[in-house]
Amino acid sequence: MRAAAVVVCVALAAPVNAQPARDDGGEPAAKVEDRPNAIYVEALGKGGVWGVGYERHLAKWLGLGGVASFTMLDGQRMYSLTPYVLVYPLRSGSHGMFVDGGANLIRIDTPSPVPEWDGMSESGIGAELSAGYEYRGKLLFRFYVQAVAGKSGVAPWGGASIGWTL
Amino acid sequence: MNRLAAILLVCAAGCQGLDDNNAHWMSMDELSGMFTPEVGSGTRRAMAAGGTLRVVTYNIRDGGADPTEIAAAFRANGNLANADVVMLQEAVFYPGEGTTRISRLAQELDMGWIYAPARPDKDGTLGDAIISRYPLSDFAVMHLPIAPRKRQRIAVAATVSIGDQDVRLVTTHLDTSLNITDRVLQLRPAVIELPEVALVGGDFNTNPYAWQEGEVPLVPTSQIVDTDQAPALDDYMDSIGFSNPTAALGNTEVRYGIESRLDAVFVRGMTYGDRGIERDVTLSDHWPVWVDVKTLP
Numbered sequence: 001m002r003a004a005a006v007v008v009c010v011a012l013a014a015p016v017n018a019q020p021a022r023d024d025g026g027e028p029a030a031k032v033e034d035r036p037n038a039i040y041v042e043a044l045g046k047g048g049v050w051g052v053g054y055e056r057h058l059a060k061w062l063g064l065g066g067v068a069s070f071t072m073l074d075g076q077r078m079y080s081l082t083p084y085v086l087v088y089p090l091r092s093g094s095h096g097m098f099v100d101g102g103a104n105l106i107r108i109d110t111p112s113p114v115p116e117w118d119g120m121s122e123s124g125i126g127a128e129l130s131a132g133y134e135y136r137g138k139l140l141f142r143f144y145v146q147a148v149a150g151k152s153g154v155a156p157w158g159g160a161s162i163g164w165t166l
Numbered sequence: 167m168n169r170l171a172a173i174l175l176v177c178a179a180g181c182q183g184l185d186d187n188n189a190h191w192m193s194m195d196e197l198s199g200m201f202t203p204e205v206g207s208g209t210r211r212a213m214a215a216g217g218t219l220r221v222v223t224y225n226i227r228d229g230g231a232d233p234t235e236i237a238a239a240f241r242a243n244g245n246l247a248n249a250d251v252v253m254l255q256e257a258v259f260y261p262g263e264g265t266t267r268i269s270r271l272a273q274e275l276d277m278g279w280i281y282a283p284a285r286p287d288k289d290g291t292l293g294d295a296i297i298s299r300y301p302l303s304d305f306a307v308m309h310l311p312i313a314p315r316k317r318q319r320i321a322v323a324a325t326v327s328i329g330d331q332d333v334r335l336v337t338t339h340l341d342t343s344l345n346i347t348d349r350v351l352q353l354r355p356a357v358i359e360l361p362e363v364a365l366v367g368g369d370f371n372t373n374p375y376a377w378q379e380g381e382v383p384l385v386p387t388s389q390i391v392d393t394d395q396a397p398a399l400d401d402y403m404d405s406i407g408f409s410n411p412t413a414a415l416g417n418t419e420v421r422y423g424i425e426s427r428l429d430a431v432f433v434r435g436m437t438y439g440d441r442g443i444e445r446d447v448t449l450s451d452h453w454p455v456w457v458d459v460k461t462l463p
Contacts, residue, residue: 043408047388073376074183075347076375106391108376110398113347114354119407120398124391149388150375157386 035165038140041066045146045159046082046104046128061088065100084156094137101129104148117148126150130159140149140165168341184311189355191306191323201283201289201309203257203322204266208278213250213300218439218458220250223337223367225419225452229258229292231283233267237274239447246444246454249275251326253337253367257281262292269374272297282307284320284339294322294337294368302326302335311352313380316341319358331461333436334364340371343380346398353399357406363435363461366408369452371428372396395461396427408432411457415443419452431457 036057043050044129047069055065056133063086084102091097112119132144142161147154197203199325208413215221230236240246252275259281277299283291296302302324307353310319321338338353349372357366372395375383387393400410410432412418417425431441441457 048384049382071378073378073384074345074380076345076376106387108387108391108393110346113351114402116358117350117402118403122392126231126390128386146386147309147390148386152389152392155385155389 010089020097023074035138037166038065038136039166040140040142040161040163042069042159045144045161046084046102046130047071047080047087048106048157051082052161055086055120061091062086063100064106066102075113076136077111079107079109084130085129088134091098096134096136097131098134098144099129099131101127103155104128104150114125119136124150124157132158139163171352184351186311186351186355187309189308189311191308191378193194196303197282197307198373201307201317203280203282203305204269205302206272206279206303207301208272208299209276210299211301211420212327212391213329215331216460217328218460219250219300219326219328219333220245220248220455220456220458221253221335221365221367221431222246222249222432223253223255223369224457225339225369225429225450227256227450227452229256229260229287230254230269230271231449233271233274236449237273237275237443239276239287239449240454243444243447243454245442246447249301249336249456250298252277253335254295254297255337255339255369256292257295258290258292259283260285262289266293268297275299278302278303280322280324282320282322284309285318288386293419294320294339296322296324296335296337298324298326298335300326308356310338310340310356313341313348315380316344319352323356330463332361333461336360336364336366336367336368336371338368339397340369342371342373343377343383344371345377346395349399350402351396353402356433357403357408360434362407364408365431365433365436365459366403367429367431367455369429370396370399372399373426373428374451375428383407394427396430400430403432406434408434411438411441412443412455415441415455416443418455420441421462429455431455433459436461 044154046067051067051069053067057063086100130146135141146157268281277297279297281295283293304325306323418429438457
């Protein structure tokens with residue numbers, strides 16, 4: 001949770017002073033077509049608690065990506081993988097509104113903490129739909145709300161990301 | 167190197183799980199001060215051999231309604247009116263009230279009792295209790311392993327006899343926001359060395375979520391993968407020979423419109439028959455859960 005708070009605070013602070021991103025030579029903001037790749041870390045979001053993501057833009061308005069995470073929960077091991085498709089309904093310079101949707105694959109292994117029990121494992125696949133704000137220059141910041149759906153129903157969630165475009 | 171060692175120590179401290187608290191059963195004379203249990207006798211003799219014992223577990227929430235109201239609800243309900251043993255969680259004692267609420271409830275129902283404090287609550291104590299129509303004996307209390315940033319939980323044990331067969335009764339109330347691994351570790355000391363003929367009932371707080379650092383329920387994760395702790399705890403108890411005849415009865419608690427299966431009665435070395443959840447008794451966020459048990463011939 002502390003890591004999540006750090007990511008959120010850093011991501012909140014940056015756009016306050018943000019100018020359209022400039023490189024060392026004072027050139028205009030990095031264009032998506034020049035920097036189509038992005039790597040980032042997330043707090044909450046698609047990984048549940050946190051995640052590491054990679055994304056590639058196929059066009060100015062369209063991208064493909066994926067977030068992976070591994071989390072220890074008091075001895076339980078949670079693995080998560082979320083491939084997604086991302087589109088931009090609105091975009092202006094470095095700022096945009098994005099929508100993404102994809103599958104959410106989760107596996108939880110519960111090793112037994114005691115000798116008399118075997119433990120257990122559970123896997124599942126669901127879907128997620130996210131919408132939010134993005135700042136994209138050489139740095140990448142995102143905040144979003146999310147709906148996660150699975151066999152047990154639908155739940156709201158959200159996340160924040162910080163990363164770099166390449 | 168010293169800095170690295172310090173970092174590792176801090177990390178290890180922050181990463182620790184349950185403190186096992188040297189959990190062990192304590193007899194009445196080992197408990198003192200605030201933790202001294204209160205015991206009282208009923209008026210009935212022991213149950214005859216071959217009899218059926220109706221056991222109820224009920225979390226009465228924050229001390230419960232007035233004991234006379236709880237007693238009236240039990241008498242008005244056809245299933246609860248025949249309760250022989252009632253295991254209660256979140257019982258309280260406040261000195262200003264003169265007597266424990268459990269003693270008043272037990273006397274209303276003509277039962278004997280044990281009330282064991284788990285921790286301070288306002289100017290009194292909060293704990294768990296067993297009340298019984300039939301004589302109780304061999305009382306014991308265990309301070310369960312403590313989870314980080316959580317409150318002390320206990321298990322209370324007593325023996326009731328059916329003819330010449332002893333049935334060891336245990337009630338407990340586990341922490342709320344534990345993951346299943348820590349939940350098993352918290353419960354284990356109270357169940358691992360029980361006699362063959364035993365019954366464990368209570369509020370196990372087997373909620374449907376996985377938890378991050380005991381604070382954040384991973385609600386979206388629970389929509390995709392089964393994180394329900396109730397069947398997992400059933401599976402653990404099955405590994406040491408206990409059945410849960412109340413598992414198929416459904417949810418036992420409702421809060422904020424969300425129902426969960428938090429309460430259970432686990433049975434070993436006995437047969438079981440009728441069972442139920444009394445959802446028309448609404449004095450708490452939990453409903454009374456009951457099962458009829460008989461010892462093997």
